[in-house]
Amino acid sequence: MKTTRTPVAAAPRRHRTLAPFAFLAPFLIPFVLFTLVPVGYAFWQSLHKTERRGGTFGRAETVFAGFQQYADVMAEPFFVDSLIRVALFGLVQIPVMLALALTLALLLDSAVARLKRFFRLVYFVPYGIPGVVAALMWAFLYDPQLSPVVDLLRSAQVDVDLLGPDAILWSIGNVVTWTYTGYNMLIMYAALQAVPADLGEAARVDGAGAWTIALRIKVPVIRPALVLTGVFSLIGTFQLFTEPQVFRAISTSVTSTYTPNLAAYSLAAGDHYSEAAALSVLLAVATFALSFLFLRFTARRQG
Amino acid sequence: MAVRKRVSVTRRRSVVRGGVAGGVVLVLAALTACSGGSDDKADAAAGAACEPASGKVSLDYWSWVPGMQKAVDVWNGENPDIQVKLKTTPSGNAGSYQNLSNALKAGKAPDLGQIEYDSLASFRLKGGLIDIAKCDGVEEAGSKFVDWTWSQVDFGAGGEDGVWAVPQDTGPMALFYRKDVFDKLGLAAPTTWEEYEAAARKIKAANKSQYITHFSQTDPNWFTGLLWQNKAPMFERNGDKWKVTVDRPESREVADYWQKLIDDKLVATDLQGFSPALYKSWNDGEVVTWISAAWGYSTIRDNAKATAGKWAVAPMPQWEKGQKQAGNWGGSTTAVLKDSQHPAEAAKFALWLNTDAKALEILNQEGGLYPAAKSGLELPALKEPVDFYGKQPIFDVFAQASGNVDTDFTWGPTMTDTYRFLSDGTAKATGGGSTLGDVLKDTDSQSTESLRKQSLDVTD
Numbered sequence: 001m002k003t004t005r006t007p008v009a010a011a012p013r014r015h016r017t018l019a020p021f022a023f024l025a026p027f028l029i030p031f032v033l034f035t036l037v038p039v040g041y042a043f044w045q046s047l048h049k050t051e052r053r054g055g056t057f058g059r060a061e062t063v064f065a066g067f068q069q070y071a072d073v074m075a076e077p078f079f080v081d082s083l084i085r086v087a088l089f090g091l092v093q094i095p096v097m098l099a100l101a102l103t104l105a106l107l108l109d110s111a112v113a114r115l116k117r118f119f120r121l122v123y124f125v126p127y128g129i130p131g132v133v134a135a136l137m138w139a140f141l142y143d144p145q146l147s148p149v150v151d152l153l154r155s156a157q158v159d160v161d162l163l164g165p166d167a168i169l170w171s172i173g174n175v176v177t178w179t180y181t182g183y184n185m186l187i188m189y190a191a192l193q194a195v196p197a198d199l200g201e202a203a204r205v206d207g208a209g210a211w212t213i214a215l216r217i218k219v220p221v222i223r224p225a226l227v228l229t230g231v232f233s234l235i236g237t238f239q240l241f242t243e244p245q246v247f248r249a250i251s252t253s254v255t256s257t258y259t260p261n262l263a264a265y266s267l268a269a270g271d272h273y274s275e276a277a278a279l280s281v282l283l284a285v286a287t288f289a290l291s292f293l294f295l296r297f298t299a300r301r302q303g
Numbered sequence: 304m305a306v307r308k309r310v311s312v313t314r315r316r317s318v319v320r321g322g323v324a325g326g327v328v329l330v331l332a333a334l335t336a337c338s339g340g341s342d343d344k345a346d347a348a349a350g351a352a353c354e355p356a357s358g359k360v361s362l363d364y365w366s367w368v369p370g371m372q373k374a375v376d377v378w379n380g381e382n383p384d385i386q387v388k389l390k391t392t393p394s395g396n397a398g399s400y401q402n403l404s405n406a407l408k409a410g411k412a413p414d415l416g417q418i419e420y421d422s423l424a425s426f427r428l429k430g431g432l433i434d435i436a437k438c439d440g441v442e443e444a445g446s447k448f449v450d451w452t453w454s455q456v457d458f459g460a461g462g463e464d465g466v467w468a469v470p471q472d473t474g475p476m477a478l479f480y481r482k483d484v485f486d487k488l489g490l491a492a493p494t495t496w497e498e499y500e501a502a503a504r505k506i507k508a509a510n511k512s513q514y515i516t517h518f519s520q521t522d523p524n525w526f527t528g529l530l531w532q533n534k535a536p537m538f539e540r541n542g543d544k545w546k547v548t549v550d551r552p553e554s555r556e557v558a559d560y561w562q563k564l565i566d567d568k569l570v571a572t573d574l575q576g577f578s579p580a581l582y583k584s585w586n587d588g589e590v591v592t593w594i595s596a597a598w599g600y601s602t603i604r605d606n607a608k609a610t611a612g613k614w615a616v617a618p619m620p621q622w623e624k625g626q627k628q629a630g631n632w633g634g635s636t637t638a639v640l641k642d643s644q645h646p647a648e649a650a651k652f653a654l655w656l657n658t659d660a661k662a663l664e665i666l667n668q669e670g671g672l673y674p675a676a677k678s679g680l681e682l683p684a685l686k687e688p689v690d691f692y693g694k695q696p697i698f699d700v701f702a703q704a705s706g707n708v709d710t711d712f713t714w715g716p717t718m719t720d721t722y723r724f725l726s727d728g729t730a731k732a733t734g735g736g737s738t739l740g741d742v743l744k745d746t747d748s749q750s751t752e753s754l755r756k757q758s759l760d761v762t763d
Contacts, residue, residue: 052758055543056716057427060758072756144573145580163573165734250578252520253734255727269401270720271425272756 039284046070046277069278078257079279083286085169086259090237093173098229100177101184106214108185109192120189123182131179135246138175143250163251172243180236184229191225192218227298231291238287241265353438355647362387362649363413365403367394368471368635370669374662378655385648387415395419395635396719400426407431407641414643415653418468419635420455421524421718426638427458427467428716428757433639434465438650441466447658449473451710452675456636458540459713468636469653470675472666474596475704476528476630479603481591482615482693484513492617496560499620503569506591516592517584518565519576520733523725525632528596529561530554531712532630533622537750538715545754545761549721550747556622558739565733572733582606594619596632597673597701604691612690616697618704629704631712634675673701680705720753721746 267276452470535553585607728742
């Protein structure tokens with residue numbers, strides 16, 4: 001406030017150059033404090049390591065180590081394993097979830113839909129439930145000792161172990177799909193509201209049915225929204241944390257390095273702050289690169 | 304004696320200087336919002352003199368023992384000049400240690416904190432503890448505690464290496480078993496592991512869906528208790544040199560034994576410790592024993608209500624007939640932390656809290672703690688028969704076990720990692736992908752690597 005008031009009297013031209021920053025401040029200040037500084041700190045930390053002088057319980061010093069932590073992290077077997085795991089997860093879960101979200105959005109948008117408001121809310125409700133609560137609830141539904149669903153399947157002679165090493169990744173995928181489908185649907189639905197009505201009318205006059213209008217008119221028009229949800233999902237997948245962390249308490253199949261984010265958390269808990277920082281930075285770079293590639297890829301297809 | 308004392312005084316002095324310099328650096332680093340520069344936290348920094356302060360003193364204390372406030376209230380009533388402010392925190396690895404580490408880094412740690420035995424070395428490694436050996440009454444207090452607990456807080460050096468905390472409670476281990484199930488099958492409480500295995504086979508043969516126990520992946524410290532019983536410490540410390548001894552003949556004996564039970568499907572491997580699924584299995588009688596610590600009596604009592612009166616407690620099965628060895632699972636200390644301005648008063652409170660008859664009774668009644676103080680084992684409540692366990696005076700078994708815990712068990716300074724390696728490896732083993740023997744081998748090499756990454760002098 002002070003900085004803007006003084007120049008008013010002194011130099012109106014400087015006032016003009018400062019004004020945007022005053023308006024940006026509510027965004028910029030938290031952004032710098034809670035995003036740039038922590039990221040910068042993590043990067044700085046990832047370039048250092050601990051050294052000890054004077055024996056085991058002597059003094060610890062933090063010294064510059066270049067990219068040694070990065071080399072260490074990448075040499076860990078869990079690094080590639082966890083990356084492959086989330087990549088596989090994303091390859092299957094993201095298309096399933098987005099297809100589901102698109103279907104629901106188109107259904108809600110169609111002329112014949114009834115009780116639109118009600119269903120919009122119903123589909124969105126899972127997103128309003130905190131991730132940990134959702135994961136815990138699903139954990140109970142999966143647990144062979146407690147789940148009514150598993151009991152039912154067993155009585156139908158279907159023996160499944162939803163928490164076993166083969167199924168657990170997809171059990172997690174189910175929770176993520178359940179949580180985020182409604183959220184993605186809402187973004188797509190909002191975009192559909194912006195599709196000009198005359199486009200649909202013109203198509204109808206030309207003899208297009210509801211199917212054709214949905215697939216040939218609506219979907220291409222809301223492509224930016226689809227790309228956006230795709231990027232969000234990609235980022236979310238690489239940062240997968242809550243669900244596996246909660247499932248660790250009930251399943252013997254989730255290790256402490258199951259996903260890259262979980263691994264970074266475990267490293268930090270074991271006082272390997274530098275290595276955890278290096279892993280976080282690598283993860284951020286990989287996520288950024290993938291999102292960028294995805295955007296490039298979809299943009300070219302569009303052009 | 305005199306010579307040694309002088310040497311230690313000069314060393315302490317230089318250390319104090321280092322500590323002050325480090326403090327300045329830390330403050331500077333914090334100011335530039337890019338701290339972590341020099342985590343210069345020399346050992347024993349403030350523990351040099353331990354002079355009592357004059358005037359009123361206020362102490363902050365973090366603990367997660369239920370009912371601790373009542374004990375603190377008693378102290379505050381009796382000591383108007385030393386007022387303790389309690390903050391109740393989540394239990395150790397569930398958040399407290401992370402919070403404590405961060406607070407230590409920021410220079411805002413409380414005066415006193417609850418730290419479990421297995422994490423004491425790692426907090427000392429971080430320079431988070433104050434040596435209270437010179438504080439009033441600490442050295443004499445050694446004999447008041449169960450032997451093995453004191454060797455934990457003085458790092459097994461008999462006072463040559465300082466005293467870093469006051470023992471609070473312990474978890475001597477024994478065998479909880481469903482007496483009715485054993486009786487029906489004509490089984491007595493197994494006294495050896497061989498008999499335990501035979502019982503496991505008999506139970507399984509009688510009822511296909513019944514297991515003698517569960518083998519949890521999330522309780523690596525439980526498995527460590529089993530290793531402790533067989534005198535298989537995971538670490539050896541020789542001055543500044545560390546040696547990882549996770550993979551050794553004694554631990555292999557334990558691992559191979561349990562691997563056999565897993566292979567023959569005699570133990571449940573899909574139940575995690577302290578999970579609702581486990582409790583259901585207890586209630587349904589599908590899991591009929593638990594090798595656990597003294598504090599475990601309330602875990603069963605509160606979560607397996609349907610089986611009231613049917614459980615009993617016997618000493619841990621032994622590796623050789625006639626032996627009397629017990630493991631230990633859990634237990635905490637009260638430690639004075641780096642930033643405390645009043646170590647003398649803090650140590651005084653810690654000693655009172657863990658030796659005073661009234662305090663011990665409150666902690667036992669409210670928090671279910673099994674005391675580390677020898678006098679605590681004589682509490683009236685620990686002599687009484689317990690209804691849930693068929694009116695058996697179960698604490699007699701634990702009192703005996705408490706005296707049979709090996710005093711030479713050394714924790715590593717990176718136990719969080721070692722536990723993680725153990726539990727990740729166990730996941731693979733119970734999933735059929737490897738064996739517990741492999742887990743020991745891998746945990747051994749991974750722990751060595753983790754010590755190396757902390758820049759510690761470690762030999763294979």
